Amino acid sequence: MAFPSREVAIVATSQTPSYRHFDGPEPVLIMRCVNDLLATTGLERDDLEFTIAGSCDYLSGLPFAFVQNIDGVGAWPPVYETHVEMDGAWALFEAWLRLQLGDIDVALVIGSGKSSPGHPREAFPLQTDPYVLAPLGLDPVSLAGIQARCLIDAGKATERDFAAVASRNRRDAMGNPNAQVTGDRSVDDLLKEAYVCEPLRRHDLPPISDGAAALVLVAGPRARDLVERPAWVTGMDHRIESHHPGLRDLTTSPSTALAASGAGVGDGPVDVAELTVTYSPEEIVLREALGLGDGVAVNPSGGPLAGHPVMATGLIRVIEVANRIMAGSAQRGVAHASSGPALQQNLVCVLQGGE
Amino acid sequence: MPDVEFTLEYPYTRTTGPVIGPFLTGLRDGHILGSRINGRVYCPPLEYDPETAAPVPVDLVEVGPGGVVESWTWVVETTPKHPFDHPFSFALIRLDGAATPMLHAVDGRVTKGTRVVARFREERVGAITDVYFVPEEGAPPQAPIEPGAEPVRLTTHLISLPISEPLQPARARFVQGLIEGRIVGQRSPATGKVYVPSRGYDQMARAEMTDADDVELPDHGAVSSFTIITPVRYYGQKETEPYIRASILLDGADSPIYGVDIRDIPPEQFRVGMRVRAVWRPPDQRDPSGFDNRQGGNWEQFIERWEPTGEPDADPAKMQEYVF
Numbered sequence: 001m002a003f004p005s006r007e008v009a010i011v012a013t014s015q016t017p018s019y020r021h022f023d024g025p026e027p028v029l030i031m032r033c034v035n036d037l038l039a040t041t042g043l044e045r046d047d048l049e050f051t052i053a054g055s056c057d058y059l060s061g062l063p064f065a066f067v068q069n070i071d072g073v074g075a076w077p078p079v080y081e082t083h084v085e086m087d088g089a090w091a092l093f094e095a096w097l098r099l100q101l102g103d104i105d106v107a108l109v110i111g112s113g114k115s116s117p118g119h120p121r122e123a124f125p126l127q128t129d130p131y132v133l134a135p136l137g138l139d140p141v142s143l144a145g146i147q148a149r150c151l152i153d154a155g156k157a158t159e160r161d162f163a164a165v166a167s168r169n170r171r172d173a174m175g176n177p178n179a180q181v182t183g184d185r186s187v188d189d190l191l192k193e194a195y196v197c198e199p200l201r202r203h204d205l206p207p208i209s210d211g212a213a214a215l216v217l218v219a220g221p222r223a224r225d226l227v228e229r230p231a232w233v234t235g236m237d238h239r240i241e242s243h244h245p246g247l248r249d250l251t252t253s254p255s256t257a258l259a260a261s262g263a264g265v266g267d268g269p270v271d272v273a274e275l276t277v278t279y280s281p282e283e284i285v286l287r288e289a290l291g292l293g294d295g296v297a298v299n300p301s302g303g304p305l306a307g308h309p310v311m312a313t314g315l316i317r318v319i320e321v322a323n324r325i326m327a328g329s330a331q332r333g334v335a336h337a338s339s340g341p342a343l344q345q346n347l348v349c350v351l352q353g354g355e
Numbered sequence: 356m357p358d359v360e361f362t363l364e365y366p367y368t369r370t371t372g373p374v375i376g377p378f379l380t381g382l383r384d385g386h387i388l389g390s391r392i393n394g395r396v397y398c399p400p401l402e403y404d405p406e407t408a409a410p411v412p413v414d415l416v417e418v419g420p421g422g423v424v425e426s427w428t429w430v431v432e433t434t435p436k437h438p439f440d441h442p443f444s445f446a447l448i449r450l451d452g453a454a455t456p457m458l459h460a461v462d463g464r465v466t467k468g469t470r471v472v473a474r475f476r477e478e479r480v481g482a483i484t485d486v487y488f489v490p491e492e493g494a495p496p497q498a499p500i501e502p503g504a505e506p507v508r509l510t511t512h513l514i515s516l517p518i519s520e521p522l523q524p525a526r527a528r529f530v531q532g533l534i535e536g537r538i539v540g541q542r543s544p545a546t547g548k549v550y551v552p553s554r555g556y557d558q559m560a561r562a563e564m565t566d567a568d569d570v571e572l573p574d575h576g577a578v579s580s581f582t583i584i585t586p587v588r589y590y591g592q593k594e595t596e597p598y599i600r601a602s603i604l605l606d607g608a609d610s611p612i613y614g615v616d617i618r619d620i621p622p623e624q625f626r627v628g629m630r631v632r633a634v635w636r637p638p639d640q641r642d643p644s645g646f647d648n649r650q651g652g653n654w655e656q657f658i659e660r661w662e663p664t665g666e667p668d669a670d671p672a673k674m675q676e677y678v679f
Contacts (some may be wrong), residue, residue: 021520023523023524024524024563025523025555025648027554028555028556028563032563035561045561058363060518060520061363061516061518062648063363071556071558072561073561074560075558116520117519118518119517121434122435122436122516122517123516130369131369131371131379131399131483132378132399132457132458132483133458133483134512135482135484136437136438136445136459136484137435137438138445139434139436142428142430142445145428145445146426146427146428146445146446146447146458148428149427149428149467150426153467194431195431196431196432197428197430197431198428198429198431200428244399244401244405244455244458245447245458246455246456246458247405
């Protein structure tokens with residue numbers, strides 16, 4: 001049996017703005033997305049046959065927060081429901097596989113997170129090796145700093161290149177109503193800022209954000225019934241590298257390249273790419289790994305540097321590409337999500353409009 | 356209303372295994388060990404061949420204590436979890452004798468190619484933090500190291516995350532009500548159901564609520580469920596005598612308040628359907644501390660006890676929908 005055996009498409013998307021601090025509970029963020037999706041599609045809550053969410057209790061510090069998040073979907077009547085302690089993009093991957101089984105047609109995919117109550121730089125070392133890295137408090141900003149230094153020493157980029165990524169993303173984000181960090185600041189102006197982790201400055205880092213995103217994934221002809229121009233998922237793959245930074249070449253992303261190959265990025269032209277560029281140097285690594293030429297619009301939404309609701313950030317990349325395809329402004333696009341420090345694990349999803 | 360402040364903690368104890376165990380033992384005793392796999396020496400050492408993921412025989416060799424910096428970042432803004440409370444370098448350090456670099460902290464500025472050397476801390480426990488690095492040039496001498504007695508077989512790691520956030524709006528109004536001796540719930544505009552304490556939304560109807568939906572509930576109702584807790588002894592246990600923890604359906608509410616401690620009604624008299632009323636603490640003894648954004652209520656901080664009203668019982672069968 002060829003895989004994937006069933007055509008699957010995104011038919012509706014929703015996302016909250018990226019908030020520096022959202023004063024309500026996380027389920028309300030999800031509730032807003034779910035109500036929006038039901039209104040857009042005309043589907044009833046009972047039509048959502050499979051629900052999957054990506055979130056992380058460490059962020060808001062509430063054990064079993066992921067259970068309460070179901071409040072945002074409506075816990076009654078019961079459906080197949082599951083959760084990944086990963087970005088919502090991986091929830092999308094599981095939903096995509098789930099629909100391949102053929103017994104159900106409609107899935108709800110959610111990603112949500114409230115990072116504002118805690119200190120992300122203190123929480124994220126917990127995803128590193130518990131014996132030789134986590135006790136050092138090795139945080140993603142520091143690792144991104146080391147990755148940036150590797151790029152500079154390899155002659156692949158300069159601090160000016162990093163600032164240029166940040167400057168462009170902030171400017172592009174001015175057209176995105178959900179963005180948190182926007183503005184027209186020149187590269188020279190940004191380069192006057194102080195270092196956080198040399199060679200990275202504040203603008204090279206993402207903001208701390210609260211937010212949620214969700215989409216409806218539908219298999220087969222039902223997708224065409226629901227929406228005129230669905231965004232078809234033509235390929236998806238994810239790969240991971242060693243958790244020891246010393247065993248990786250941080251100037252490249254072989255896992256992204258493998259996932260891109262698995263997802264079929266090179267099988268056609270790419271009109272738009274939304275990439276999980278959490279730190280500005282990552283855009284340089286990812287462009288190369290995905291084989292994106294200078295003509296490809298990368299992160300027209302402003303990307304994670306403009307809004308970073310952790311656990312929704314990757315799913316929002318998929319949504320930004322899907323929105324452009326459903327609106328007809330793009331025919332084929334690539335979405336990328338990342339997990340782990342310094343682009344350790346990478347997911348690539350290829351979306352396409354109808355023929 | 357003050358911010359909710361707490362520290363989320365998980366104390367982990369891990370076994371160390373045949374490779375990390377000797378590595379951590381070495382650090383405690385002033386040596387750095389790498390593992391030789393197919394002729395290459397890896398530090399930190401591995402239990403497997405990173406090329407194939409196949410298990411490999413344990414073959415540990417000493418590396419360092421000097422090495423060379425391959426990449427680095429100067430950490431200007433440090434976190435409380437870092438090894439130093441002043442700016443320092445995280446660096447990829449290829450120790451002498453090793454083929455691959457180890458990520459660790461250097462107390463000082465470095466650049467690519469800088470030679471650094473390990474310094475072992477005075478207090479060592481068999482952890483990666485027993486050691487740090489300094490630039491080799493002008494390095495202070497290493498203090499003498501007294502090896503430990505037993506091999507390191509366990510390592511502890513306390514996960515400790517400080518959390519701080521405001522009480523969510525509906526929650527803040529609920530707590531303010533308790534301070535004033537009132538029980539504030541919310542009536543769903545979608546279903547008319549009255550929730551107390553309210554989460555700020557109707558989870559059955561996916562409907563948000565605002566302060567316009569606030570309602571005040573009476574401080575009396577009927578027991579809808581209970582359990583008798585017999586304390587067992589464990590570290591930190593303060594209870595010694597059996598006590599009741601009950602759910603109470605306040606008159607006019609559609610959700611019970613739960614986790615209510617009952618200390619002075621004898622268990623043999625307590626029953627589902629029993630009518631009870633709150634006896635509030637005096638205003639100056641009402642304590643909102645420890646209230647967070649979870650759904651339970653620390654009722655005993657505001658209500659001294661619940662006493663039977665003596666009214667006829669509510670129908671226990673009707674309480675089945677309001678257990679929790």
